[in-house]
Amino acid sequence: MLHTKRWRFFAVLSIVGLILLILLKINFISITIATSSAERGKIFDQNGVILATNKKVKSLYCTSNDEKLSNQDTSNTLSFFNQFSSEFQHDISAKDIKSQLQQSCKKQTSNDIPLYSDINESELTFINKNKPNNVIIKDELIRYYPKHEIGSQLIGYVENDLNSKYGPAGKSGIELQYENDLKGKPGKTLIFKMNNKKFLWNIQKVQKGKDVRLALDSKLQQKTEEALRSQIKKIPDANAGYVVITDVKTGAILTMANSAVFNPNTLNTHVSSKNENIKSLSQNKAIQKLKYGESYVNMASTIKPLTILIGLNEKLFQPEDTYLDKGTFQYDNQNNIMNAPGTPTGEITPRQAIINSSNTFMTAKVA
Known part of the structure; x- marks a missing residue:
């Protein structure tokens, strides 16, 4: 008896499943899950100044009803962007647009392809009048950096991922480091459609x-970057530099400056081959290893001011104390530390040890 009931249950279940399968096949019913992106959290400095936020804009996308764009759609899109760039003196090349379209086809993504963002009123009028059918306008949120270049390597940037359900994702700096906190969670809606209902x-x-608040002081950061650029101009053959300022009592990073800088807002505006050059500037060389050819360059003497600070903080010596620098220092009867030129500097204070970049002082008094 139990076996018969169980058999009837599975028979009914199979029939219902078959009916549903047929209805799905003829598109009488459909079941889909729609995903809506979450708003990305903001980034603030220690005083509540917004360093990264979201901006409501109108954006241009290329779309297609088929799996891949037709040659005609591609041609129409390129022709339109040539007109658009010429009309508003935008640096958008047909080559860059074509490359973006080809990349999306290779990935076989069914999503719309982003081409241009932050449309103003005059651009919108032109677009509505001249755009082809496969170019559409969307209202969306883009990442916006109110301070533009200031702290750009530290804050980082985001980039659209055509296959991501979360929207733009952090690619460098704080945007990448705190990606899981900043991105939030997307909404999901089950859509059951039956006979057009x-x-x-x-x-x-x-x-x-979630929002992220940094120990960074944006005003001090700006002044530091200005001072850094000014110093680089004074030094022959120098084209880059890095500065880190910390609170000696807490260790909080107050500024972390790089030169040259970049404006992450330009990455959101439009497709351009120049974006790759901009991204190459995003490496925070103040804390990341520098690579020249196949070799990495260590921090070297840039760590010496911190070494002196550790010695003073641990009361290993006083600011007025002196040390006789003989040019070499040996410990454990085998390790011989030498100054870079190999020459002695005589009686020196901690301050003079930094000025003369004394390896022997750092080793004998701190290490």
Whole structure:
């Protein structure tokens, strides 16, 4: 008896499943899950100044009803952007647009392809009048950096991932380091469609990303970058430099400056081959290893001021104390430390040890 009931249950279940399969096949019913992106969290400095936020804009996308763009759609898109660039003196080349379209086809993504963002009123009028059918306008949020170049390597940038359900993702700096906190969670809606009628169920609420507050002082950061650029101009053959300022009591990073800098806002605006050059500037060389050819360059003498600070903090010596620098120092009867020129500097204070870059002082008095 139990066996018969179980057999009937599976028979009915199979019939219902078959009916549903047929209805799905003829598109009488459909079941899909729509994903809505979460708003990304903001980044603040220690005083509450916004360093990274989100901006509502109108953006241009290329779309297609087929799996891949047709040659005609591609041609229409390129022709339109040639007109658009010429009309508003934008640096958007047909070559860059074509490359973006080809890359999306190779990835076989069904998503719309982003081409240009932050459209103003005059551009919108031109676009509505001249755009081909496969170019559409979307309202969306893009990442915006109010301070532009200031602290750009530290803050980082985001980039659109055509296959991501989370929207733009952090690619460097704080944007990358705190990606899991900043991105939030997307919303999910189950859409049941039957004979052109839709029934919606929210199965996951959108959760806005968390805000991140830094110890950075944006005003001090700006002054540091200006001073750094000024010093680089005075030094022959120098084209880059890095500065880190910390709170000696807490260790908090107050500024972390690089030169040259970049404006991450330009990465959001439009497709350009120059974006790759901009991204190459995003490496925070103040804390990342520098590579020349196949070799990495260590921190070397840049660590000496911190070494002196450790010695003073640990009361290993006083600012007025002196040390007789003989040019070499040996410890453990085998390790011989020498100054770079190999010459002695005589009686020196901690301050003079930094000025003369004394390896022997650092080793004998601190290490």
